[in-house]
Amino acid sequence: MVFEGDVNMKKYKNLVPLALIILMALAWYQLNNTAMAKENEYKNYIEEAERYEREGILTYAQKNYMSALKIKDTAEVRFKVADCIRGNDEREYMKYCQKILEDYPYNVEVYERLAKYYQEKKDFKSCFEILDIAKKRKLDSGTLNAVEKEIAYEYTFGYTTYDDVSAFIEGYCAVKKKDKFGFVNTSGKLVIDCNFKKVSSFCDGFAAVVDQEDMIYFIDTDGNKAIATSKDSGYTEFGMISDGVMTAVLNGKYIYLDKSFNKLFGDYDFATAMNKVAAVKNGSSWEIIDKDGKTVGNKKYEDVIIDENGYACRKNRLFVKDGGGYKMLDTAGNVVSDQVFEDARLFSSGTLAAVKINDRWGFVDQNGSIIIEPKYDEARSFSYGLAAVKIAGKWGFIDETGEIKINAEFYDAKDFTKEGSCFVNVGSTWQLLKLYRNLSSEG
Numbered sequence: 488m489v490f491e492g493d494v495n496m497k498k499y500k501n502l503v504p505l506a507l508i509i510l511m512a513l514a515w516y517q518l519n520n521t522a523m524a525k526e527n528e529y530k531n532y533i534e535e536a537e538r539y540e541r542e543g544i545l546t547y548a549q550k551n552y553m554s555a556l557k558i559k560d561t562a563e564v565r566f567k568v569a570d571c572i573r574g575n576d577e578r579e580y581m582k583y584c585q586k587i588l589e590d591y592p593y594n595v596e597v598y599e600r601l602a603k604y605y606q607e608k609k610d611f612k613s614c615f616e617i618l619d620i621a622k623k624r625k626l627d628s629g630t631l632n633a634v635e636k637e638i639a640y641e642y643t644f645g646y647t648t649y650d651d652v653s654a655f656i657e658g659y660c661a662v663k664k665k666d667k668f669g670f671v672n673t674s675g676k677l678v679i680d681c682n683f684k685k686v687s688s689f690c691d692g693f694a695a696v697v698d699q700e701d702m703i704y705f706i707d708t709d710g711n712k713a714i715a716t717s718k719d720s721g722y723t724e725f726g727m728i729s730d731g732v733m734t735a736v737l738n739g740k741y742i743y744l745d746k747s748f749n750k751l752f753g754d755y756d757f758a759t760a761m762n763k764v765a766a767v768k769n770g771s772s773w774e775i776i777d778k779d780g781k782t783v784g785n786k787k788y789e790d791v792i793i794d795e796n797g798y799a800c801r802k803n804r805l806f807v808k809d810g811g812g813y814k815m816l817d818t819a820g821n822v823v824s825d826q827v828f829e830d831a832r833l834f835s836s837g838t839l840a841a842v843k844i845n846d847r848w849g850f851v852d853q854n855g856s857i858i859i860e861p862k863y864d865e866a867r868s869f870s871y872g873l874a875a876v877k878i879a880g881k882w883g884f885i886d887e888t889g890e891i892k893i894n895a896e897f898y899d900a901k902d903f904t905k906e907g908s909c910f911v912n913v914g915s916t917w918q919l920l921k922l923y924r925n926l927s928s929e930g
Contacts, residue, residue, distance in 0.1 A: 533552070535547075602631060658689075660803055726760055730763065766799035847861035872886060
């Protein structure tokens with residue numbers, strides 16, 4: 488027997504799924520209508536914004552773009568807002584782009600916009616900071632590469648000036664203020680005050696100094712007295728500690744000592760710092776010696792090129808005068824090339840050395856082959872990709888293709904450091920020139 492209640496219950500169960508389907512359809516229809524309405528509203532805002540933008544009414548264009556963003560946030564519309572802001576307030580434009588960068592850190596266009604903005608404003612440090620962030624996030628574009636190339640050699644100056652400077656070695660440079668010497672680092676910071684009458688360059692972590700009481704000893708990179716001998720030792724001068732040995736002057740003669748001031752060898756009229764080999768002079772002739780004081784090559788020379796740090800050998804190469812001019816030697820005393828030079832500069836922290844031929848300066852590699860034809864008034868050897876050259880009485884910098892990267896506008900110039908700094912003479916004083924591309928990492 489089938490009861491009436493059972494029949495009704497069965498009919499009710501069949502109606503439930505149908506009702507759910509109808510409700511879901513109604514909900515979908517309502518959502519779809521709402522979405523379509525929002526999309527139409529979004530399009531209207533965009534159209535109005537673009538119309539105002541074409542008419543140059545940027546304030547109202549910006550308002551409509553902002554209203555569109557409340558419906559749908561995209562980087563594309565953010566950039567539209569940024570363009571409107573820039574037309575009214577460039578500072579706010581930069582701030583807004585920074586906000587886009589925070590919200591869209593992998594959108595390359597925002598890096599392009601910021602890089603171009605900073606380039607136009609000549610804020611090169613900020614420009615390089617943006618380029619560095621893009622690189623860290625592995626973002627690349629033709630625009631970013633072009634900006635980086637265009638500003639690669641833009642520079643600024645340190646505030647402090649000096650009366651004289653040496654060359655950087657081991658990250659330190661001796662500087663002179665009036666009649667006293669101290670040391671700066673590659674950022675231009677004075678790390679050891681100008682309190683000394685005389686100093687050598689830093690090498691192996693120590694520099695020889697003569698203090699105001701005429702005491703001679705070695706200081707460490709913090710300026711502390713580190714190596715000293717007795718007051719009555721008789722030494723009148725110390726040179727750099729290099730390759731574990733130092734030069735010293737005793738009774739008017741140059742000798743070589745170890746760090747404990749034990750004499751190793753020598754009684755020369757002059758001697759250079761040791762760098763695998765050294766050059767020593769007796770009378771009017773020079774010879775090359777090794778770390779044991781033994782003559783290398785069994786030959787005497789008329790002259791030897793010495794750099795301002797006191798070396799006669801850099802990059803395993805020397806320049807010695809023998810007869811008509813200077814020739815390049817290796818550390819065994821062998822002639823590297825038959826090429827003869829009127830003058831030369833030792834290799835520095837680069838692959839090419841400056842040489843003089845027919846009264847003009849050019850550059851050779853370690854085989855003595857001419858890489859950049861002699862055409863400069865004067866030159867220094869390459870250091871970290873750049874070389875100082877003198878053109879029409881002023882100094883500037885070239886790269887290894889011979890292209891001028893920093894215009895010749897200085898009265899003198901030194902070598903570049905790996906940190907992108909070098910001293911240049913701006914008249915009667917020296918200032919530290921610093922490439923912006925290296926400053927973004929300094930903070």
